[in-house]
Every structure is written in structure tokens, then in C-alpha cells.
Amino acid sequence: MVSFFWNLTKSLFSVFLNVLPILIVVTFFQLFVIKQPFPNLTATISGLFFLLAGLFLFIQGLEIGLFPLGEKMAFQFSAKGNLWGILIFGFAIGFSTTIAEPALIAIAAKAGEIAAHGSAIPNSKESIESFTFGLRITVALSVGIAISVGVLRIIKGWPIHWFIIIGYFFITVITAYAPKEIIGIAYDSGGITTSTITVPLVATLGVGLAASIRGRSPIADGFGLIALASLTPILFVMVYGMIIY
Amino acid sequence: MDLIYHSSNVVLSTIKDILPIFGVVIFFQLLVIKKKIENLGRLIYGFVLVIIGLAVFLVGLEEGLFPLGESMSKQLTNFHFLAKGNALLIEHIEKKGIIYPSLYYWTYIFAFFIGFSTTIAEPALIAVALKAKEVSTGAISSWGLRITVAFGVAIGISLGCYRIIIGAPLHWYIVFGYILVICQTFYAPKMIIPLAYDSGGVTTSTVTVPLVTALGIGLASNIPGRSVLIDAFGLIAFASLFPIITVLFFGTVAEWLAKRRKREKAL
Numbered sequence: 001m002v003s004f005f006w007n008l009t010k011s012l013f014s015v016f017l018n019v020l021p022i023l024i025v026v027t028f029f030q031l032f033v034i035k036q037p038f039p040n041l042t043a044t045i046s047g048l049f050f051l052l053a054g055l056f057l058f059i060q061g062l063e064i065g066l067f068p069l070g071e072k073m074a075f076q077f078s079a080k081g082n083l084w085g086i087l088i089f090g091f092a093i094g095f096s097t098t099i100a101e102p103a104l105i106a107i108a109a110k111a112g113e114i115a116a117h118g119s120a121i122p123n124s125k126e127s128i129e130s131f132t133f134g135l136r137i138t139v140a141l142s143v144g145i146a147i148s149v150g151v152l153r154i155i156k157g158w159p160i161h162w163f164i165i166i167g168y169f170f171i172t173v174i175t176a177y178a179p180k181e182i183i184g185i186a187y188d189s190g191g192i193t194t195s196t197i198t199v200p201l202v203a204t205l206g207v208g209l210a211a212s213i214r215g216r217s218p219i220a221d222g223f224g225l226i227a228l229a230s231l232t233p234i235l236f237v238m239v240y241g242m243i244i245y
Numbered sequence: 246m247d248l249i250y251h252s253s254n255v256v257l258s259t260i261k262d263i264l265p266i267f268g269v270v271i272f273f274q275l276l277v278i279k280k281k282i283e284n285l286g287r288l289i290y291g292f293v294l295v296i297i298g299l300a301v302f303l304v305g306l307e308e309g310l311f312p313l314g315e316s317m318s319k320q321l322t323n324f325h326f327l328a329k330g331n332a333l334l335i336e337h338i339e340k341k342g343i344i345y346p347s348l349y350y351w352t353y354i355f356a357f358f359i360g361f362s363t364t365i366a367e368p369a370l371i372a373v374a375l376k377a378k379e380v381s382t383g384a385i386s387s388w389g390l391r392i393t394v395a396f397g398v399a400i401g402i403s404l405g406c407y408r409i410i411i412g413a414p415l416h417w418y419i420v421f422g423y424i425l426v427i428c429q430t431f432y433a434p435k436m437i438i439p440l441a442y443d444s445g446g447v448t449t450s451t452v453t454v455p456l457v458t459a460l461g462i463g464l465a466s467n468i469p470g471r472s473v474l475i476d477a478f479g480l481i482a483f484a485s486l487f488p489i490i491t492v493l494f495f496g497t498v499a500e501w502l503a504k505r506r507k508r509e510k511a512l
Contacts, residue, residue, distance in 0.1 A: 018371065021362035026313060029355055034320050040312065047309010051366070054302025057294045058368050062375070065291015068284070073270065076278045085277040089269070096265035102258070103454055114475065160439045161430045168423040175416045184415055184478030191449035191485035196299060197263055199447055200372035207380050218380040223439035226373075230446030230485060 015056045019048065062200055070204025078212040083155070086209075090151040093202065094229060095144035099136060103192040108135045111185045118181050120245045135240060142236035143193050146228040147202065153224065154209050157216055160224040167231045174238045182241030190234040194226050202226060248308070255307070256300040263296055299451075302368065306452060314359070315459045321355045322463035324348060342469045346410050353403045356460060360402035360484065363452040364395035373447050377440055385440070393495045394444045394488040401487030402457055405480040409464045412471065415479040422486045429493040437496030444492050445485040457481060 030038055038044055077086040098104060112132040116123040121131050153163065175183060194202070207222035216222070274282060282288065320326050327348050328334040337343050364370060374387035408418060430438060449457075457480045465477040 018366050021365045022310065025358040025362045026310075026317070029317055029321065029358075030313075033351055033355075034317065034326075038313070039316060044309045044313055047305045050301050050305025050308065051310070052305075054298045054300070054305055055366070055368060055371075057298030058302060059298070059371060059375075061291045061294030061296075061298055062372050063291070065288050065293075065295055066372075067376070068291070069270070069282075069288050072282060073274070073278070076280055080278060082277060085273070089273045089277070092269045092273070093266065096269050097262075100262055100265055102262070103450075160442060161427075164442055165427050165430070168427065172416075172420050172423065175420070181475060184475065184482075187415060187419060187482035188478050188480075191446060191481040192454055194369070194446050194450070195262065196369045196372075196451050197266060197295065199369040199450070200376070201266065203373050203376050203443070207376060211380070217436075219377070219385075220436050220439065222380065223377070223443045225443070226446040227439065227442030 012052070012056060015052055015059065018055055019051050023048065066197070066200045067204050070201045071208040074205050074208025075212045078209060086151055086155075087148045090148040090205075090225075091144040093144075093198070093205075094147035095140045097195060097198045098140040098143040098193050101193060101195050103195070104136060104139055104189070107185060107189060107192060108132045108139075111135055111182070114181050114185070115244070120179065120181070131244065134244070135237065138236050138240045139189055139193060139233045142232035143229045146232040147225055150206070150225040150228040151209065153228075154206055154216065154221050155213060157221060160227065163224075163228060164231065167228075167235065171231075171234050171238070174235065174242075177242060178238040179241050179245040182238060182245070186234050186237035186241065189237050190230040193233050194229055199226060202229070248304075251308075252300065252304050255303050256297065259296050259300040259303070263292070267292075299368065303451065306455075310452075311455055311459075314456045315463075317355070318456070318459045318463040322349070322352050322460065322467050324467060327351060338469065344410060344412075344468060344470075346407065349406070349410055352406055352410075352464065356406045357399040357403040359456060359460070360453070361395045361399040363456055364398040364448050364488075365391060367448060367450055367452050369447050369450045370394060370444070373440075373443065381436070385437075389495075390440075390444070390492070393491050394448055397444075397488030397491035398448050398453065398484045400491070401483035401485075402460070402480055404487075405483035406460065406464060408479065408483075409461065409471065409476055410468060412468075412476070415482065419482060419486060422490065426486070426489050426493065429490065429497065433493045433497045434500040437492065441489050441492035441496065445489045448488050449481050449484050453484060454481060457484060 030036065073089075077089070109132055112128040112135070115121045115131055116128050121127045149163075153160065178186065202225050203223065206225045207218045210216040210222035211218040274280070324338050325335060328338070334345075334348070338345070370391055371387075374390045377385045377390055378387040404418070408415065433441070458477070461477040461480045462473055465471045465473045
């Protein structure tokens with residue numbers, strides 16, 4: 001009983017370490033730079049407790065649910081030797097999680113506003129909505145393709161850096177031709193597509209796959225799926241902008 | 246009461262986010278793999294913990310952190326506040342539209358530290374760092390990786406704020422960063438390269454994106470001649486690029502130090 005509480009205290013403290021930097025930064029700037037009391041101290045403190053409890057449960061759940069699931073699926077796929085199955089699985093995971101991603105929905109709506117503002121599309125509700133929806137489909141497709149190409153890369157053992165270098169090269173070239181208004185959004189869309197639940201699942205899938213194939217190292221070959229999923233949206237969004245504008 | 250209503254809303258939307266994953270997993274498990282999942286109950290229990298944990302975390306962010314972060318960003322990017330009532334300076338900015346990048350030093354410092362601290366709390370990065378520690382059998386420490394990534398985000402957002410203030414085109418910075426990453430790739434140890442590339446996309450998620458967006462909007466709406474619609478973007482791109490640079494750099498230095506130590510031992 002004592003050791004249970006001791007362990008609980010220990011893991012709660014290690015979770016507390018994760019939010020401690022935010023606490024220090026916010027307190028310092030509010031009190032010493034802005035020099036004002038906290039506008040709503042009770043909300044801030046209760047918010048902090050929610051952050052702690054949430055992070056604690058999330059990390060527990062990762063170890064119990066998400067990590068083992070990703071690993072098991074990777075092993076079962078490679079045991080079956082079903083290449084197309086796992087490629088389509090990668091595409092489906094990438095596409096389905098991205099299309100529903102709230103951050104993407106928000107940024108796509110902003111992009112629609114910009115396009116209507118710059119009179120690239122007619123300033124009506126329908127045309128903005130169809131622009132926004134098209135953008136979301138574009139990004140989701142690009143993430144789906146990225147994950148399945150990344151899975152193929154792990155299976156074949158191709159080095160990741162050639163993909164990144166070629167990807168960057170294309171981005172650089174297309175940037176020169178893409179409409180100016182879309183460039184900022186395109187670059188930002190790369191970072192936001194991979195959500196908090198997708199990342200652990202995709203990462204364990206990659207690592208598990210690399211671990212179950214002979215000759216692949218989980219650390220050197222298993223990672224890299226998220227990198228590809230952050231790169232392709234930049235390309236696809238700029239191309240989408242070029243077609244629409 | 247309000248909080249309970251809000252919390253249940255957040256739980257629902259988190260479940261909505263996770264449903265597509267669930268659907269895809271079940272579909273492939275039943276129709277392609279055609280095998281029973283062992284320990285199904287335990288897996289579901291883990292998933293429930295993840296959903297509740299993430300939802301509670303989001304409520305904490307929305308109730309406590311985001312309103313505060315937004316009001317701080319607004320203040321720390323406002324030239325009236327930064328000029329500390331210097332009437333002549335304010336007149337220069339307002340009437341002549343002159344921009345003094347050095348006036349905004351608190352903005353850069355705030356951007357640096359808020360970038361660093363939110364990255365440390367980012368759940369997706371915690372997950373990837375745990376995994377990296379596990380598969381490297383401890384060679385990559387999870388705190389070491391997270392602190393390195395956080396430094397990258399901090400530098401990136403700080404520099405990104407400077408770019409918004411001087412109004413330079415985003416793509417020159419990004420293209421230069423890409424070239425740097427490619428050069429680093431040839432010197433970095435093979436083991437760290439995929440992880441470094443991944444850390445770019447992982448960092449910018451639940452905590453960092455909304456706060457950084459608030460910072461960008463605050464800046465763009467405060468500087469004469471900047472448009473919120475166009476100039477506010479680009480900070481996230483910086484925050485995804487610079488961690489790659491710092492992780493590759495750290496990996497290269499760590500390998501170099503280890504080699505030197507080995508050589509010294511051999512002598």
C-alpha cells in the first residue's frame with residue numbers, strides 16, 4: 001500500500017515536471033514583465049490541475065493501449081507478408097485521421113478567407129466552402145500517400161534522407177511559382193497535420209514494422225513516417241494553390 | 246456546471262477525432278489480418294485512458310492556459326506597451342510607419358521561452374521520446390531529446406517573430422533552413438537522422454499551435470502595414486524546421502564527443 005502511494009507520487013511528480021516550465025515562464029512574464037496580477041487566477045490554477053491529470057492519464061494510456069496496438073498490428077501484417085494490405089492500411093490511417101483534424105479544419109477556413117480576400121475565388125459562401133473542402137481533401141490525400149510511401153521505404157530499407165532532399169528540392173522549386181498568399185499556409189500545414197493520437201500510433205507502427213523485418217533497425221529505419229507526412233502537405237497545398245488561383 | 250458541460254463536449258470531440266483510427270484499425274484487423282487481438286480488454290482500457298487524458302488535458306488548456314497566453318501575447322507584441330509610454334517613439338511608429346525591430350526584444354524573449362516550455366509539455370513529443378528511448382535501449386534519453394527539440398522550437402519561433410516584424414519573405418528563411426538540414430544530414434550519425442526529421446512534425450501540435458498562432462496574430466495586427474491574413478502565418482513552419490537542425494546538431498556533437506573519449510581511452 002505504501003509503495004503504491006510512493007509510486008503514484010513519483011509518477012505524478014514526473015508529470016508535474018512536464019508542465020513546470022510553462023508555469024515558470026507564464027508567472028515570470030505576467031508578474032515581472034507585464035507587471036500585472038493574473039487576470040483569472042482560479043481558472044489558471046484549476047487549468048493547471050487539469051493539465052496534470054490529463055497528461056498523467058494520457059501517458060498511462062499510451063503504454064497500455066496505443067503502443068501495444070501499433071506494435072501488434074505491425075507484427076501481424078509482416079507475419080502475413082501482405083504488402084498491399086499494409087500499404088493501404090497506411091494510406092487509410094493517414095487520410096482518415098487528417099481529414100478530421102481540427103487544426104487542419106481551422107487553417108483551411110483561414111486559407112479560404114485569404115483566397116476570397118485576394119479575389120482568387122469569388123467571395124461567396126459556397127465558393128469559400130468548396131475551396132476549404134478541396135484543401136482538406138488535398139492535405140489528407142498527401143498525408144495518406146506519405147504514410148504508405150514511408151511504410152514501403154521501411155520495408156525496402158531505403159534511406160530516408162533521399163526522400164527528404166528530393167522533397168525539399170521540389171518544395172523550393174514550386175515555391176517560386178506558387179501564389180504568394182498560399183505559401184505561408186502551405187508551410188504551416190506541414191506541421192499541424194499530425195495529431196496527438198496519430199503520432200504515437202504511426203510511430204509505433206513504423207518501429208514495430210522495422211523490428212519485425214530482418215535486417216532493419218527499429219531506430220534507424222523505423223522512424224521517418226511523420227517526417228514524410230509533414231513534408232507532402234507543403235507540396236500538395238502549393239500545387240492546389242497554383243491550380244485554383 | 247459550465248465546466249462539466251464544456252468537459253463533456255471536449256470528450257465527445259476527442260472521441261470523434263479517434264473514431265476514424267478505430268474504424269480503420271477494426272476494418273483491417275477483421276478483413277485483412279483476420280486474427281483475434283490478444284488482450285483486447287486491456288487495449289481498450291488503454292484507449293479509454295488516452296481519450297479521457299487528452300480530453301482533460303484539452304480542457305485544462307482551454308480553461309487555464311490559452312486565455313492567459315493570448316492576453317500575454319497581445320500585451321507583449323503591442324508597441325504601446327513595449328515603448329513604455331515614450332510618446333515620440335509611438336508617434337514615429339503610428340504616423341510615419343517606421344518599424345523598430347529592436348523595440349520588440351521582450352517579444353523575442355517571450356517567444357523563445359513560451360516555445361521552449363510548451364514543447365516540453367507536448368503529449369505527442371512525450372510519446373515519441375518514450376518510444377525512441379525504448380528502441381535505442383536507453384542510448385537516446387527521452388528528456389535529452391525533448392530538451393533538444395524544445396530548444397529548436399524556441400529558436401525557431403523567436404526568429405519567426407523577428408521575420409514577421411521586419412517583414413522579410415518566409416521562403417528565403419525556409420529554403421536556407423532546408424539547405425542547412427541537408428548539409429547536416431551528411432555529417433550526422435545515421436541513427437539519429439529519421440528521428441530528427443520526425444521531431445519537426447511531432448512538436449507542433451496540441452499545446453504549441455494555438456499559443457504560437459496567438460503570438461503571430463498579435464504581432465501581425467500590431468505592426469503597421471502587416472496583414473493578419475498573410476503575415477500571421479509561418480511561425481509553425483519555423484517551429485517544425487528548427488528542431489530538425491538542433492537534433493541533428495546535438496546528435497553529431499554527441500557522436501564526436503563519444504569518439505574522442507574512446508580515442509583518449511585508447512591512448
